[in-house]
Amino acid sequence: MRPPSNSSRRLTLVFLAVLVPAAVTLVWLGLRLLDQDRALWAQRDLERQEAAADGIVRSLGGVLTDVDRRLTEGSRIPDAVSLERNGGGVSVSPPGAVAWHASATALTELRGEPFTAAESLEHRGEAHQALRLYDAATRASERGVRAGALLRRARVLRNLDRVDDALSDYRALALYSDLSLDGMPVELLARRAQCGLLQELSRRAELAREAASLERDLLAARWTLNRIDWELAAGQIAEWTGRPLVASPLQIAHADAADWFRTANLSSAGRKSAAFQGLSMTLLWTSPGPHQRAVVLVPGSVEKWLAVAASQAGPGVLALAALDDRGEAIAGQAPPVASRVVRRTALETGLPWTVVVSPGGAWATDVEFKSRRRLLAGGLASLGLLLSGGAWFLWRLVQRELAVARLQTAFVSAVSHEFRTPVTSLRHSIELLKENDDITGARRQSFYDVMGRSTERLHRLVESLLDFGRMEEGRKAFDLRPLDVLKFTSAVATEFAVDVAARGHAIEVTSDGAPGEVMADPDALGHALWNVLDNAAKYSPDGGSIFVSVERQHAGVAIAVTDTGLGVPRGERQEIFGKFVRGSRAHQLGIKGTGVGLAIVAHVMKGHGGSVELESEVGKGSTFRLHLPVAT
Numbered sequence: 001m002r003p004p005s006n007s008s009r010r011l012t013l014v015f016l017a018v019l020v021p022a023a024v025t026l027v028w029l030g031l032r033l034l035d036q037d038r039a040l041w042a043q044r045d046l047e048r049q050e051a052a053a054d055g056i057v058r059s060l061g062g063v064l065t066d067v068d069r070r071l072t073e074g075s076r077i078p079d080a081v082s083l084e085r086n087g088g089g090v091s092v093s094p095p096g097a098v099a100w101h102a103s104a105t106a107l108t109e110l111r112g113e114p115f116t117a118a119e120s121l122e123h124r125g126e127a128h129q130a131l132r133l134y135d136a137a138t139r140a141s142e143r144g145v146r147a148g149a150l151l152r153r154a155r156v157l158r159n160l161d162r163v164d165d166a167l168s169d170y171r172a173l174a175l176y177s178d179l180s181l182d183g184m185p186v187e188l189l190a191r192r193a194q195c196g197l198l199q200e201l202s203r204r205a206e207l208a209r210e211a212a213s214l215e216r217d218l219l220a221a222r223w224t225l226n227r228i229d230w231e232l233a234a235g236q237i238a239e240w241t242g243r244p245l246v247a248s249p250l251q252i253a254h255a256d257a258a259d260w261f262r263t264a265n266l267s268s269a270g271r272k273s274a275a276f277q278g279l280s281m282t283l284l285w286t287s288p289g290p291h292q293r294a295v296v297l298v299p300g301s302v303e304k305w306l307a308v309a310a311s312q313a314g315p316g317v318l319a320l321a322a323l324d325d326r327g328e329a330i331a332g333q334a335p336p337v338a339s340r341v342v343r344r345t346a347l348e349t350g351l352p353w354t355v356v357v358s359p360g361g362a363w364a365t366d367v368e369f370k371s372r373r374r375l376l377a378g379g380l381a382s383l384g385l386l387l388s389g390g391a392w393f394l395w396r397l398v399q400r401e402l403a404v405a406r407l408q409t410a411f412v413s414a415v416s417h418e419f420r421t422p423v424t425s426l427r428h429s430i431e432l433l434k435e436n437d438d439i440t441g442a443r444r445q446s447f448y449d450v451m452g453r454s455t456e457r458l459h460r461l462v463e464s465l466l467d468f469g470r471m472e473e474g475r476k477a478f479d480l481r482p483l484d485v486l487k488f489t490s491a492v493a494t495e496f497a498v499d500v501a502a503r504g505h506a507i508e509v510t511s512d513g514a515p516g517e518v519m520a521d522p523d524a525l526g527h528a529l530w531n532v533l534d535n536a537a538k539y540s541p542d543g544g545s546i547f548v549s550v551e552r553q554h555a556g557v558a559i560a561v562t563d564t565g566l567g568v569p570r571g572e573r574q575e576i577f578g579k580f581v582r583g584s585r586a587h588q589l590g591i592k593g594t595g596v597g598l599a600i601v602a603h604v605m606k607g608h609g610g611s612v613e614l615e616s617e618v619g620k621g622s623t624f625r626l627h628l629p630v631a632t
Helices: 006-073 115-122 127-137 141-161 163-175 188-200 204-219 227-241 247-263 299-313 365-436 443-472 485-499 524-540 583-590 597-607
Strands: 082-085 089-093 178-182 270-276 279-285 292-296 317-323 329-332 340-343 354-359 481-483 506-511 517-520 543-551 557-560 609-616 620-628
Touching: 006 292, 006 299, 006 340, 006 354, 082 247, 089 204, 089 247, 089 485, 089 543, 115 127, 127 141, 127 609, 141 163, 141 178, 163 188, 178 188, 188 227, 188 247, 204 227, 247 620, 279 329, 292 299, 292 543, 299 329, 299 443, 365 443, 481 485, 481 524, 481 609, 485 506, 485 517, 485 524, 485 543, 485 557, 517 524, 524 543, 524 557, 524 597, 524 620, 597 609, 597 620
Parallel strands: 506 543
Antiparallel strands: 082 089, 082 292, 270 279, 279 292, 317 329, 317 354, 340 354, 481 517, 543 557, 557 620, 609 620
């Protein structure tokens, strides 16, 4: 195709000068409106977020006020560890919440006076006499005496190698859990002694069973021990079981919290969040008095309260967290670092935590603003599409009109050139005949032959243009009749060979057998085949061969015309069948033509119920194949 003309470039610049400012202005206004709408939404969202945060703080404050009331009344608080100062120590409920206590709970201490005589005999080596005294003491009415006798008798029996009797006494001591010896619970002493005896006897199965039971009871805080006694017992149990015995981090944290409550100077009721053993805990305590109480809230309780507060605030809360004084989350989900949040500090609210709220769901997709944004964006998109579509349509229309104008101009120029050659030959021949009366008959006949060929060429050009006009308007009627396609093709090729003999083109016709007959209009099909042959001759070098083959196909017959010319670029293979269209190489090389030959071929093949197909390779030639249905 020809490059755009200067007028086309000027029109393009004018078109862009009008369209681009309008489009830029529209986009700028749309972006400004969207920014304003976004800012309005953000302000509304912040106000709702602030209101939600205030509601959450009120909800949490109400829950803690109820906890304070119940703590003052001494009521049990579910899912919490209760502490109470008693003298120099602190009692814990439930006991299993801590691994050990700041001080062991006082039990009834065993008296040694009833066993002075028996122990004296035992020390002098008179074990049997001491054993008789211990036996008698086991039947005493006082529980403390019986327990002391059992403990001492088991020791003597162990020394006398009566291990089964000693084990029986140790088991019997399990009934005396309210007694202690030198501050150590009698039951724990007996069970530890039992495990030690089983270890000495290498009774591993029994030892494993008893040590595992002792391990479970120690972790469940069956006995109130201080830290030293607990760790001593844990070390012995670990030796018997073969695995380390450590308290859970939560038990240790609760024990540290209880110890803090025991030693802290608390002059009034208060609330606090602090870390014990790396775990964030929340403590609430009453005013000092005979029974100063405190409660340690486990994270699960705070989680529940946060969930209730978030549900009351509505579905717009994306993340809600309670942070301790280190800024770490005690409960809830801390919002992302880059997110917009509302923060209420402990100093502002009186809560033991800093409450952090970030927006989500319902706020981020607020129906009113979302609808407005959709409407605005849809309107801008529609205007943009309308403007773009209209501009594109107008641009295509203008470009098409310009292209048609250029093609028509090129067509007029090409037709003029096509007519000029035969007209010039006619004028030249007529002038020579008029000026020379003595021309011989043979010479005169040659002039007549030139005039005849020129006239025939003019006739063919005129008929081509008239036929093309009728085809374009749909007025061309085809007289279809049975036609021997091979004979017909050979005849047209022979006639064409005579016409182009001066250029040295050799026309070779072949067939793959007996193609048979087709239903065709001889004049129209001949015209189409002539145009294809003429196209092959134009675009092939002088002396180049043109191959014509008639091929029988499964659905009909194909007439293939192959040249060794320029070839057609891939991007032009569809365009060249349009009216007034000529290939770019034809313009570059100045090859003459009207641009309607292949358009006529396409119309003729369509009118015959067939088609035209092009195969080409640039620089090596082209093959035009005319497909026709067979006669039935």
